Amino acid sequence: QVQLVESGGGLVQAGGSLRLSCAASGRTFSTYVMGWFRQAPGKEREFVGAISRSGGNTYYADSVKGRFTISRDNAKNTVYLQMNSLKPEDTAVYYCGAVSAARLNGLTMAAGQSMYNYWGQGTQVTVSS
Numbered sequence: 460q461v462q463l464v465e466s467g468g469g470l471v472q473a474g475g476s477l478r479l480s481c482a483a484s485g486r487t488f489s490t491y492v493m494g495w496f497r498q499a500p501g502k503e504r505e506f507v508g509a510i511s512r513s514g515g516n517t518y519y520a521d522s523v524k525g526r527f528t529i530s531r532d533n534a535k536n537t538v539y540l541q542m543n544s545l546k547p548e549d550t551a552v553y554y555c556g557a558v559s560a561a562r563l564n565g566l567t568m569a570a571g572q573s574m575y576n577y578w579g580q581g582t583q584v585t586v587s588s
Contacts, residue, residue: 461485461577463555468582471545475586479540481555481579489513491576492558493531493538494569497551497584504554509569510538511560518566523549545586552581 467479481493494509508519510529517529526545531538538555556575563569 461487461491461557463557463577463579465553465555465579465582468553468584470585470587473545473547473586473588475545476541476543477545477584478542479553479555479582479584481538481540483536483538483557485536488536488557489533490560492560492563492566492569493529494556494558494575495529495538495540495553496556496572497549497553498581499551502551504572506570506572507540507553509566511566516566518569520570542584545584547586547588550584550586552583554581555579 462484463481465481471477495507496504497507498504506520508529510517510531514531526543528541557577558575
């Protein structure tokens, strides 16, 4: 059983930056690929990005590529989402998820919601114009 807790959400002006954190329980954090998703009201949950077990490989949605950066610190059981150049359309609840690496045949498969074993409760990000 893995518990994930997101933090760091809040209100930021367009063009600003925000860093989200996702803290995981347990001793098996390094065995999971970690992903970030977001969901705005009335929209489906969409993939934001994912990071490999070691942190050596990342994969991003086109909508955030070049603006967002995922990193992880396995010693702290934490994954981060650094968000720069924020736009009002980035407003959403942001969720982190954990998927056993054994379920994936490459990092691109981490874009699929159905692959994930665990989810956090989400944290609200609001970008004002």
